[in-house]
Amino acid sequence: MNEEILQVRDLLVKFHTKYGTASAVNHVSFSLARGEKLGIVGESGSGKSVTSKSIIRLLQTPPAEISGEILFHDTDLLRLSEKAMQHYRGNKISMIFQEPMVSLNPLYTIGNQMSEVLFIHEKVSKAEARERVLAMLRTVEIPSPEERLRQYPFELSGGMRQRVMIAMSLLCHPEILIADEPTTALDVTIQAQILDLLNELNRKFNTSIIMITHDLGVIAEMVDRVAVMYAGRIVESAPVKELFSHPQHPYTIGLLNAIPKMKGDREKLETIEGTVPSLYQLPEGCAFANRCTYACSLCRGNQPPEIRQEGHSVRCFRYTDEWKES
Numbered sequence: 001m002n003e004e005i006l007q008v009r010d011l012l013v014k015f016h017t018k019y020g021t022a023s024a025v026n027h028v029s030f031s032l033a034r035g036e037k038l039g040i041v042g043e044s045g046s047g048k049s050v051t052s053k054s055i056i057r058l059l060q061t062p063p064a065e066i067s068g069e070i071l072f073h074d075t076d077l078l079r080l081s082e083k084a085m086q087h088y089r090g091n092k093i094s095m096i097f098q099e100p101m102v103s104l105n106p107l108y109t110i111g112n113q114m115s116e117v118l119f120i121h122e123k124v125s126k127a128e129a130r131e132r133v134l135a136m137l138r139t140v141e142i143p144s145p146e147e148r149l150r151q152y153p154f155e156l157s158g159g160m161r162q163r164v165m166i167a168m169s170l171l172c173h174p175e176i177l178i179a180d181e182p183t184t185a186l187d188v189t190i191q192a193q194i195l196d197l198l199n200e201l202n203r204k205f206n207t208s209i210i211m212i213t214h215d216l217g218v219i220a221e222m223v224d225r226v227a228v229m230y231a232g233r234i235v236e237s238a239p240v241k242e243l244f245s246h247p248q249h250p251y252t253i254g255l256l257n258a259i260p261k262m263k264g265d266r267e268k269l270e271t272i273e274g275t276v277p278s279l280y281q282l283p284e285g286c287a288f289a290n291r292c293t294y295a296c297s298l299c300r301g302n303q304p305p306e307i308r309q310e311g312h313s314v315r316c317f318r319y320t321d322e323w324k325e326s
């Protein structure tokens, strides 16, 4: 599983707006291996969606300004023309979103819009396209697929629409599927079914998955490795079991403590005090310092370096020699 198919290096995304410049993604680097499932977790506004939209180049520039490298195999996606990028988007790398209604065209039948994806990327006949679409609808376990072909998105339930989206995103057998909160809009049982389905498709096609969520339960169930984002940075990343058993960054520790624990018959939810700093005015030092019980002058004045130990990396001064000496 070690072949790295995606390498994001020093990704920086700024939005130039009338209020100033928002630094939404700050020096983000990570890689993804073939067949690997990577989770990106972090609270609202931490830059998860902006990071993933940068990968398939869905951000408008301007207002966005993107720099860094996004290597898919040896191709830097950020250097491609829009026309060249279309060969990758939806074909080599696909994305599914929280609300499938937004991505599905309400005016076309499921059959038409799914076939269209194949016509864009491959030379297939109408009959072939129909067969491939039907096969994929069966793979995602949509009942009576022939009937679905003639239906419009509004005729399907939320869970069915998300299955259609997943089927559509997998039609061209992409190497990477980016799932941005794919189950948030669904009720709990349907959520579990969709996660099972994604796991199964990952096994069947060896598709790498980037799963974006603010739900640590989804992370625990689903992914191999986790990156925790805070104010546009990856503050910690580790294999999933390691992250849950030995969280290092004070923010990660706070997130894990915020998971409701059953105490007798009372449910106790801890929250992290304070608020995320504005992306328009990020502090010089660690962005978490104002909420961190360990923060000292070192943290307030300087960016913490990345400390790496085997597969576990953390950006926090607590794990540096300077800290130990202070």
Ligand SMILES: Nc1ncnc2c1ncn2[C@@H]1O[C@H](COP(=O)(O)OP(=O)(O)OP(=O)(O)O)[C@@H](O)[C@H]1O
Pocket (backbone or CB within 6 Å): 015, 017, 022, 024, 042, 043, 044, 045, 046, 047, 048, 049, 050, 051, 063, 214, 279
């Ligand atoms: N077009 C834009 N113009 C200005 N700021 C933007 C734009 N798009 C995103 N941002 C800002 O970038 C930051 C990161 O947004 P992003 O959508 O990546 O957050 P997220 O981690 O996906 O959050 P959520 O969990 O709510 O989906 C946010 O503060 C957002 O307001």
Ligand SMILES: [Mg+2]
Pocket (backbone or CB within 6 Å): 048, 049, 050, 180
């Ligand atoms: Mg988002």
